[in-house]
Amino acid sequence: MTVRTATSVTKGDVLPGRTISVTRATLVRYAGASLDFNPIHWDERTATSVGLPDVIAHGMFTMGAAATIATEWAGDSGRVVSYTTKFVGPVVVPHDGGAEVILGGTVTAVDLETRRVTVELTATCEGAKVLGRALAVLQLD
Amino acid sequence: MPLNVQAVGLSYPPTAPYVVSAAKIREFADAVGATDPAHRDAAVARERGYGDVIAPPTFAVLIAQQCDAQFVADPDMGVDFSRVVHGQQTFQHHRPLTAGDTVIGVLHVDSIKLVAGNAMVTTRSDLFVDDELVTTATSMLVVRGEDA
Numbered sequence: 001m002t003v004r005t006a007t008s009v010t011k012g013d014v015l016p017g018r019t020i021s022v023t024r025a026t027l028v029r030y031a032g033a034s035l036d037f038n039p040i041h042w043d044e045r046t047a048t049s050v051g052l053p054d055v056i057a058h059g060m061f062t063m064g065a066a067a068t069i070a071t072e073w074a075g076d077s078g079r080v081v082s083y084t085t086k087f088v089g090p091v092v093v094p095h096d097g098g099a100e101v102i103l104g105g106t107v108t109a110v111d112l113e114t115r116r117v118t119v120e121l122t123a124t125c126e127g128a129k130v131l132g133r134a135l136a137v138l139q140l141d
Numbered sequence: 142m143p144l145n146v147q148a149v150g151l152s153y154p155p156t157a158p159y160v161v162s163a164a165k166i167r168e169f170a171d172a173v174g175a176t177d178p179a180h181r182d183a184a185v186a187r188e189r190g191y192g193d194v195i196a197p198p199t200f201a202v203l204i205a206q207q208c209d210a211q212f213v214a215d216p217d218m219g220v221d222f223s224r225v226v227h228g229q230q231t232f233q234h235h236r237p238l239t240a241g242d243t244v245i246g247v248l249h250v251d252s253i254k255l256v257a258g259n260a261m262v263t264t265r266s267d268l269f270v271d272d273e274l275v276t277t278a279t280s281m282l283v284v285r286g287e288d289a
Contacts, residue, residue: 020174033165033172034203050223059227064173064199071198076189077177077237080198084231136198 003075006115006140009107015073015119017104020065022057022093030061044095057091062101062130066121069105070136073119081116085134091125101125108135115140144260144284145218146253153211153248155269159204163240166196173197183240195237201268202230205278208248208266213282220284228261229281235274242270251279258286 027041036058039046047055063085071077093099102124109118121134163183170180175197179186186194213220238244251263261283268276 026172030172033168034206036202036206060199060202060230061173063230064169064175064197067198068173068175068177071175071177077175077179077197078189078191078195080232080234080237082231082233083198084229086229087227 003079003141004073006110006112006117009110009117009140011107011110013107015069015105015107017069017102017122019100019102021098022061022091022101023098024055024093024095026098027055027057027061027093030058030064034058034060036060052090053092054095055093057093057099057101059087059130062091062123063087063134065101066103066105066123066131066134067136069103069121070119070138073105074117074138074140079139081137081139083134083136085121086132087130088132089125089128089130091123091130099125101130105136144220144253144262146255146260148212148218148250149253151250153208156204156208156211156246156248159207159244159246161196161200161238161240161242161244163194165203166194166200166240169200169203170197173199186239191237191239193240195239198232198234198237199230200238201232201234201266201276201278204244204246204268205266205280208246208278209264209280209282211248212250212262212264224285226283226285227280228283229279231279233277233279235276238268238270238275242275244275245269260284260286 123130249265254261266278
């Protein structure tokens with residue numbers, strides 16, 4: 001895998017996106033991997049008791065999944081200098097069928113001097129934004 | 142008990158060391174769908190100049206949440222955990238966390254804003270390996286008020 005060069009990138013470039021399937025099993029796996037065992041992410045009785053419509057995905061799961069759009073495009077996941085997002089909407093994950101999250105990204109800035117490129121990542125579920133102003137800065141070659 | 146707004150500027154003692162393992166990196170990469178072979182194959186990672194397999198960019202949350210837990214669980218802070226919502230998250234990486242790193246986190250309470258009955262708490266976890274700052278993870282937690 002070679003690392004993308006900053007000179008090959010233009011503001012407005014659209015990164016390859018993808019749609020991911022999120023099920024309860026996805027969330028249990030993420031809970032175990034991240035050690036975030038908040039039951040609103042796997043137990044619907046707990047989720048509804050605090051006013052949620054159903055079990056919701058960890059915000060950090062979606063942030064982590066969206067990062068892969070930028071890192072796969074960059075060619076090296078170690079090139080993320082900074083990454084920020086607001087959590088603006090939940091991914092509601094019903095027992096049957098789970099949810100679909102559409103991930104994408106667009107280049108919003110290119111600094112040829114430092115070879116740093118800013119990518120705005122997007123994640124939407126049922127037509128609504130999950131991440132708000134998700135910006136990853138990547139150190140390219 | 143209401144949230145203790147006097148906590149702004151407070152720092153907590155360094156956390157117990159967390160050793161980043163190749164197995165945990167692989168688990169985390171699998172869980173977020175990160176396919177980069179540098180998360181799984183040390184030879185690939187070394188070819189790119191890293192010491193061992195590298196963690197995905199949001200892996201640091203695992204350690205940062207252990208730091209945040211000090212604040213959330215601090216009886217002097219008055220945080221009702223069932224009312225905490227994650228509002229915002231930022232990572233600044235000086236290099237990727239790497240298998241074999243022994244990480245120590247230092248938690249700072251940077252700001253507390255009261256907005257419409259909710260408290261917006263910004264905490265910052267500085268993660269050090271051998272006294273070198275490797276990653277800063279900043280979390281904004283919304284603590285919903287009793288009537289919110």
